Amino acid sequence: MTGNPEPIDWDGLIQRDRVHGSLYTDEAIFQQELEKIWYSTWVYVGHISEVPNKNDFIKKSIGPQEVIMVRDRHDAVQLLLNRCAHRGNQVCMEHAGNRKTFTCPYHGWTFGNDGGLLGMPFPDGYKELDRSQTGLGKVARVADYKGFVFGSFADEGPTLEEHLGKGGRDALDRLVQTSPEGEVDITTGFLRHKCKANWKFLLENETDGYHPQFVHASIFNISDSAIGELYAEGTTAVARDFGHGHTENDLRPEFRKRGELLSWFGTTPDKLPGYVEKMRAAYGKEQGDEIMIDGAPHVMIFPNLFIAEIQMFVLQPLAVDETVQHVTALQFKGAPDLNKRMLRQTMGSVGPAGFLLADDNEMYERNQRGVAERRPAWNYLGRGLHREERDDNGYLIGDNTDEVTSRGIWRHYRELMEAAA
C-alpha cells in the first residue's frame, strides 16, 4: 500500500441487511483487506500431517504471499517466506521436500530451516552485517489447533484459540473425533481451482444454505442425492453464526432425526464394517454411534478454511477479482475403508471438473460480473432476519437457508476493517 488510504465510510457499505457491491470490486478495498485481514488475523496455512518428519517442507500461502511450511530440525513448525535476506532472490524452487537448509542460487547465502543465516561465500566481505538479525522472513506467529496450522503476520493480537472461539474449536473437535484415532490426515494432494471472482463470494457461499437446491439441481436430480433435502424449506438443520466470522450449517438435527449411522455420508454400516467397529472400540458404543450419526461438520473458519464434511477447501485471494480454492479429501486416521470412499466422492464433487464445484464457481464468476453493473448498488442479505435467535450457547441461529451466516461474516469483517491500522 502506498500512503494513507482514503477513509472508508463503512455505513455506506455494510448495513444490517445489505452490503454494497463495491466491496467485491474495489481495488483499494482489496488492498486494505490484505493489510487488515490477510496480513493481520489468523489465516489457515496447512496441516501438521503434511510435514510429518523433521526437515519436511511444503509450499503454502497466506493470501497472495507464498509461505514455506517447514518442520525444522528442532521439530518446530515454521512459516518461512521465500525471499533471500541478501537481495531478495527466491531460495526454494521445489513444491515440497525434505531439506535442512535453503541456499540462494544468486550469491550462495545459506539459511537453516528455522530461517536463520548459516553463512555465505567469501564472508570476509561483510564486517558490519549483524548475522543474528539476518535471516529469511517469517510469519510472526504460528500455532496449531488439532493439527491445523495457522499463521498470523501480526506480532501481537488475539491467540489462535481466541480467534477460533469456542464455536470454531468445537467444530474442529467434532471433525477430528470422526476419526477413530482423533486425528485428520491431509495426504491426498490438492486440486487448485481458480475463478474470476472476489474471495468473499466464496467465503459467503460456503455456508449459504439457500443455494444448493438451485445451483446443484442438476446433480441432485440425476443422482438420488439426499443432500438437497438438508437445504430445503422446512429442514430442521440450522445455520449458525459462531462469531469471529466463523459460520456453519449444522446438519445434525436432520441426521439425528434419521438416527442412522453414516447417513451423513450417504452410506450404511454394512458398507464400512471396519470403520464402525473401530469407532465403537475407540469411543464406546454409545458415543461412537452418536458421532457416526452426527457426522463431520460443515463449517467455514474465517477467512479461509472451509470444512465440508469430507473435504477441505482453503481460499486464497490473488486479486480483487481472482481467487484460488485449494481442495483436498480429508482422511481420517485409522479409517482406511472410509478414506477410500471419501477420496472417490471428493474427486467427483470438487475441483475444475467437479459435479458440484464447477457450478459454484460459475455462480461466483457471474456474481462478480453482476455486481459490476451499476444498479441496484446493494446485495440484500436480509433472509431470515425476523426469525433469527440465540441458541443455548448464545450463537445466532436461523433456518438452514437463512442468511444469518453471511450477516455474521460481514459483522466480523467490518470490525476488522474498521480497526485502526
Place this chain on the structure above:
Amino acid sequence: MSAVAESQVDLELLAEVSQFLYYEARLADEHRMDDWEALWADDAIYWVPANGENSDPETQMSILHDNRSRIALRVKQLKHSKRHTQNPRSRLRRLISNIEIVEVAQDIRVEANMLVFESNMRGDTVWGARNEYTLRRSDDGFSMVRKKVVLVNNEAALYTLSFLI
C-alpha cells in the same frame, strides 16, 4: 514410452487411428454427448490427473477419474439444463497432433498432443495436454478403453474445466 520404430509404422493403422481420434475430438467439441459416450468400452477409465502425470488415482486427488458409470453420470449432468457451468456451453475447437502408436497388442495404445481453444462467458482459455488412449477393435471401428489427459499445467491453479476434454 518408446514409439514404434519409424520403419515399422503401419500407415494404414495410423490413418485409421487418427481418424478415430479426430472423430472423438469433434464429438467432444460439438457437445454430441450421446455419440461421444457411445465410444467408451464397458471397462473404460477417463482420467485427468493433477500434480504431474503419474499420481496414483487410488490415493491422490485427480481432476477427473471416471469409470464407465461415472462417465455416464457426467454426460447425464452435462445434458441437464441446470448444469450451469455448461449453460451456455463452452465453444470449443481442439487440435490433435503428433499422433504416435505406442503398442499394438490386443488393445492399441496411442499418444498424441492436444491443444484446445475454449471460449465461454469468462473469456478464452487455451488447454494444452499430452493424451494417452487405449483403443479396442470393435465391430464398427474402435472403442475407447482408456483416455488419459495430462494437462501441461496440471500443477497450477486451473479455471473450471467442465466440458468433455
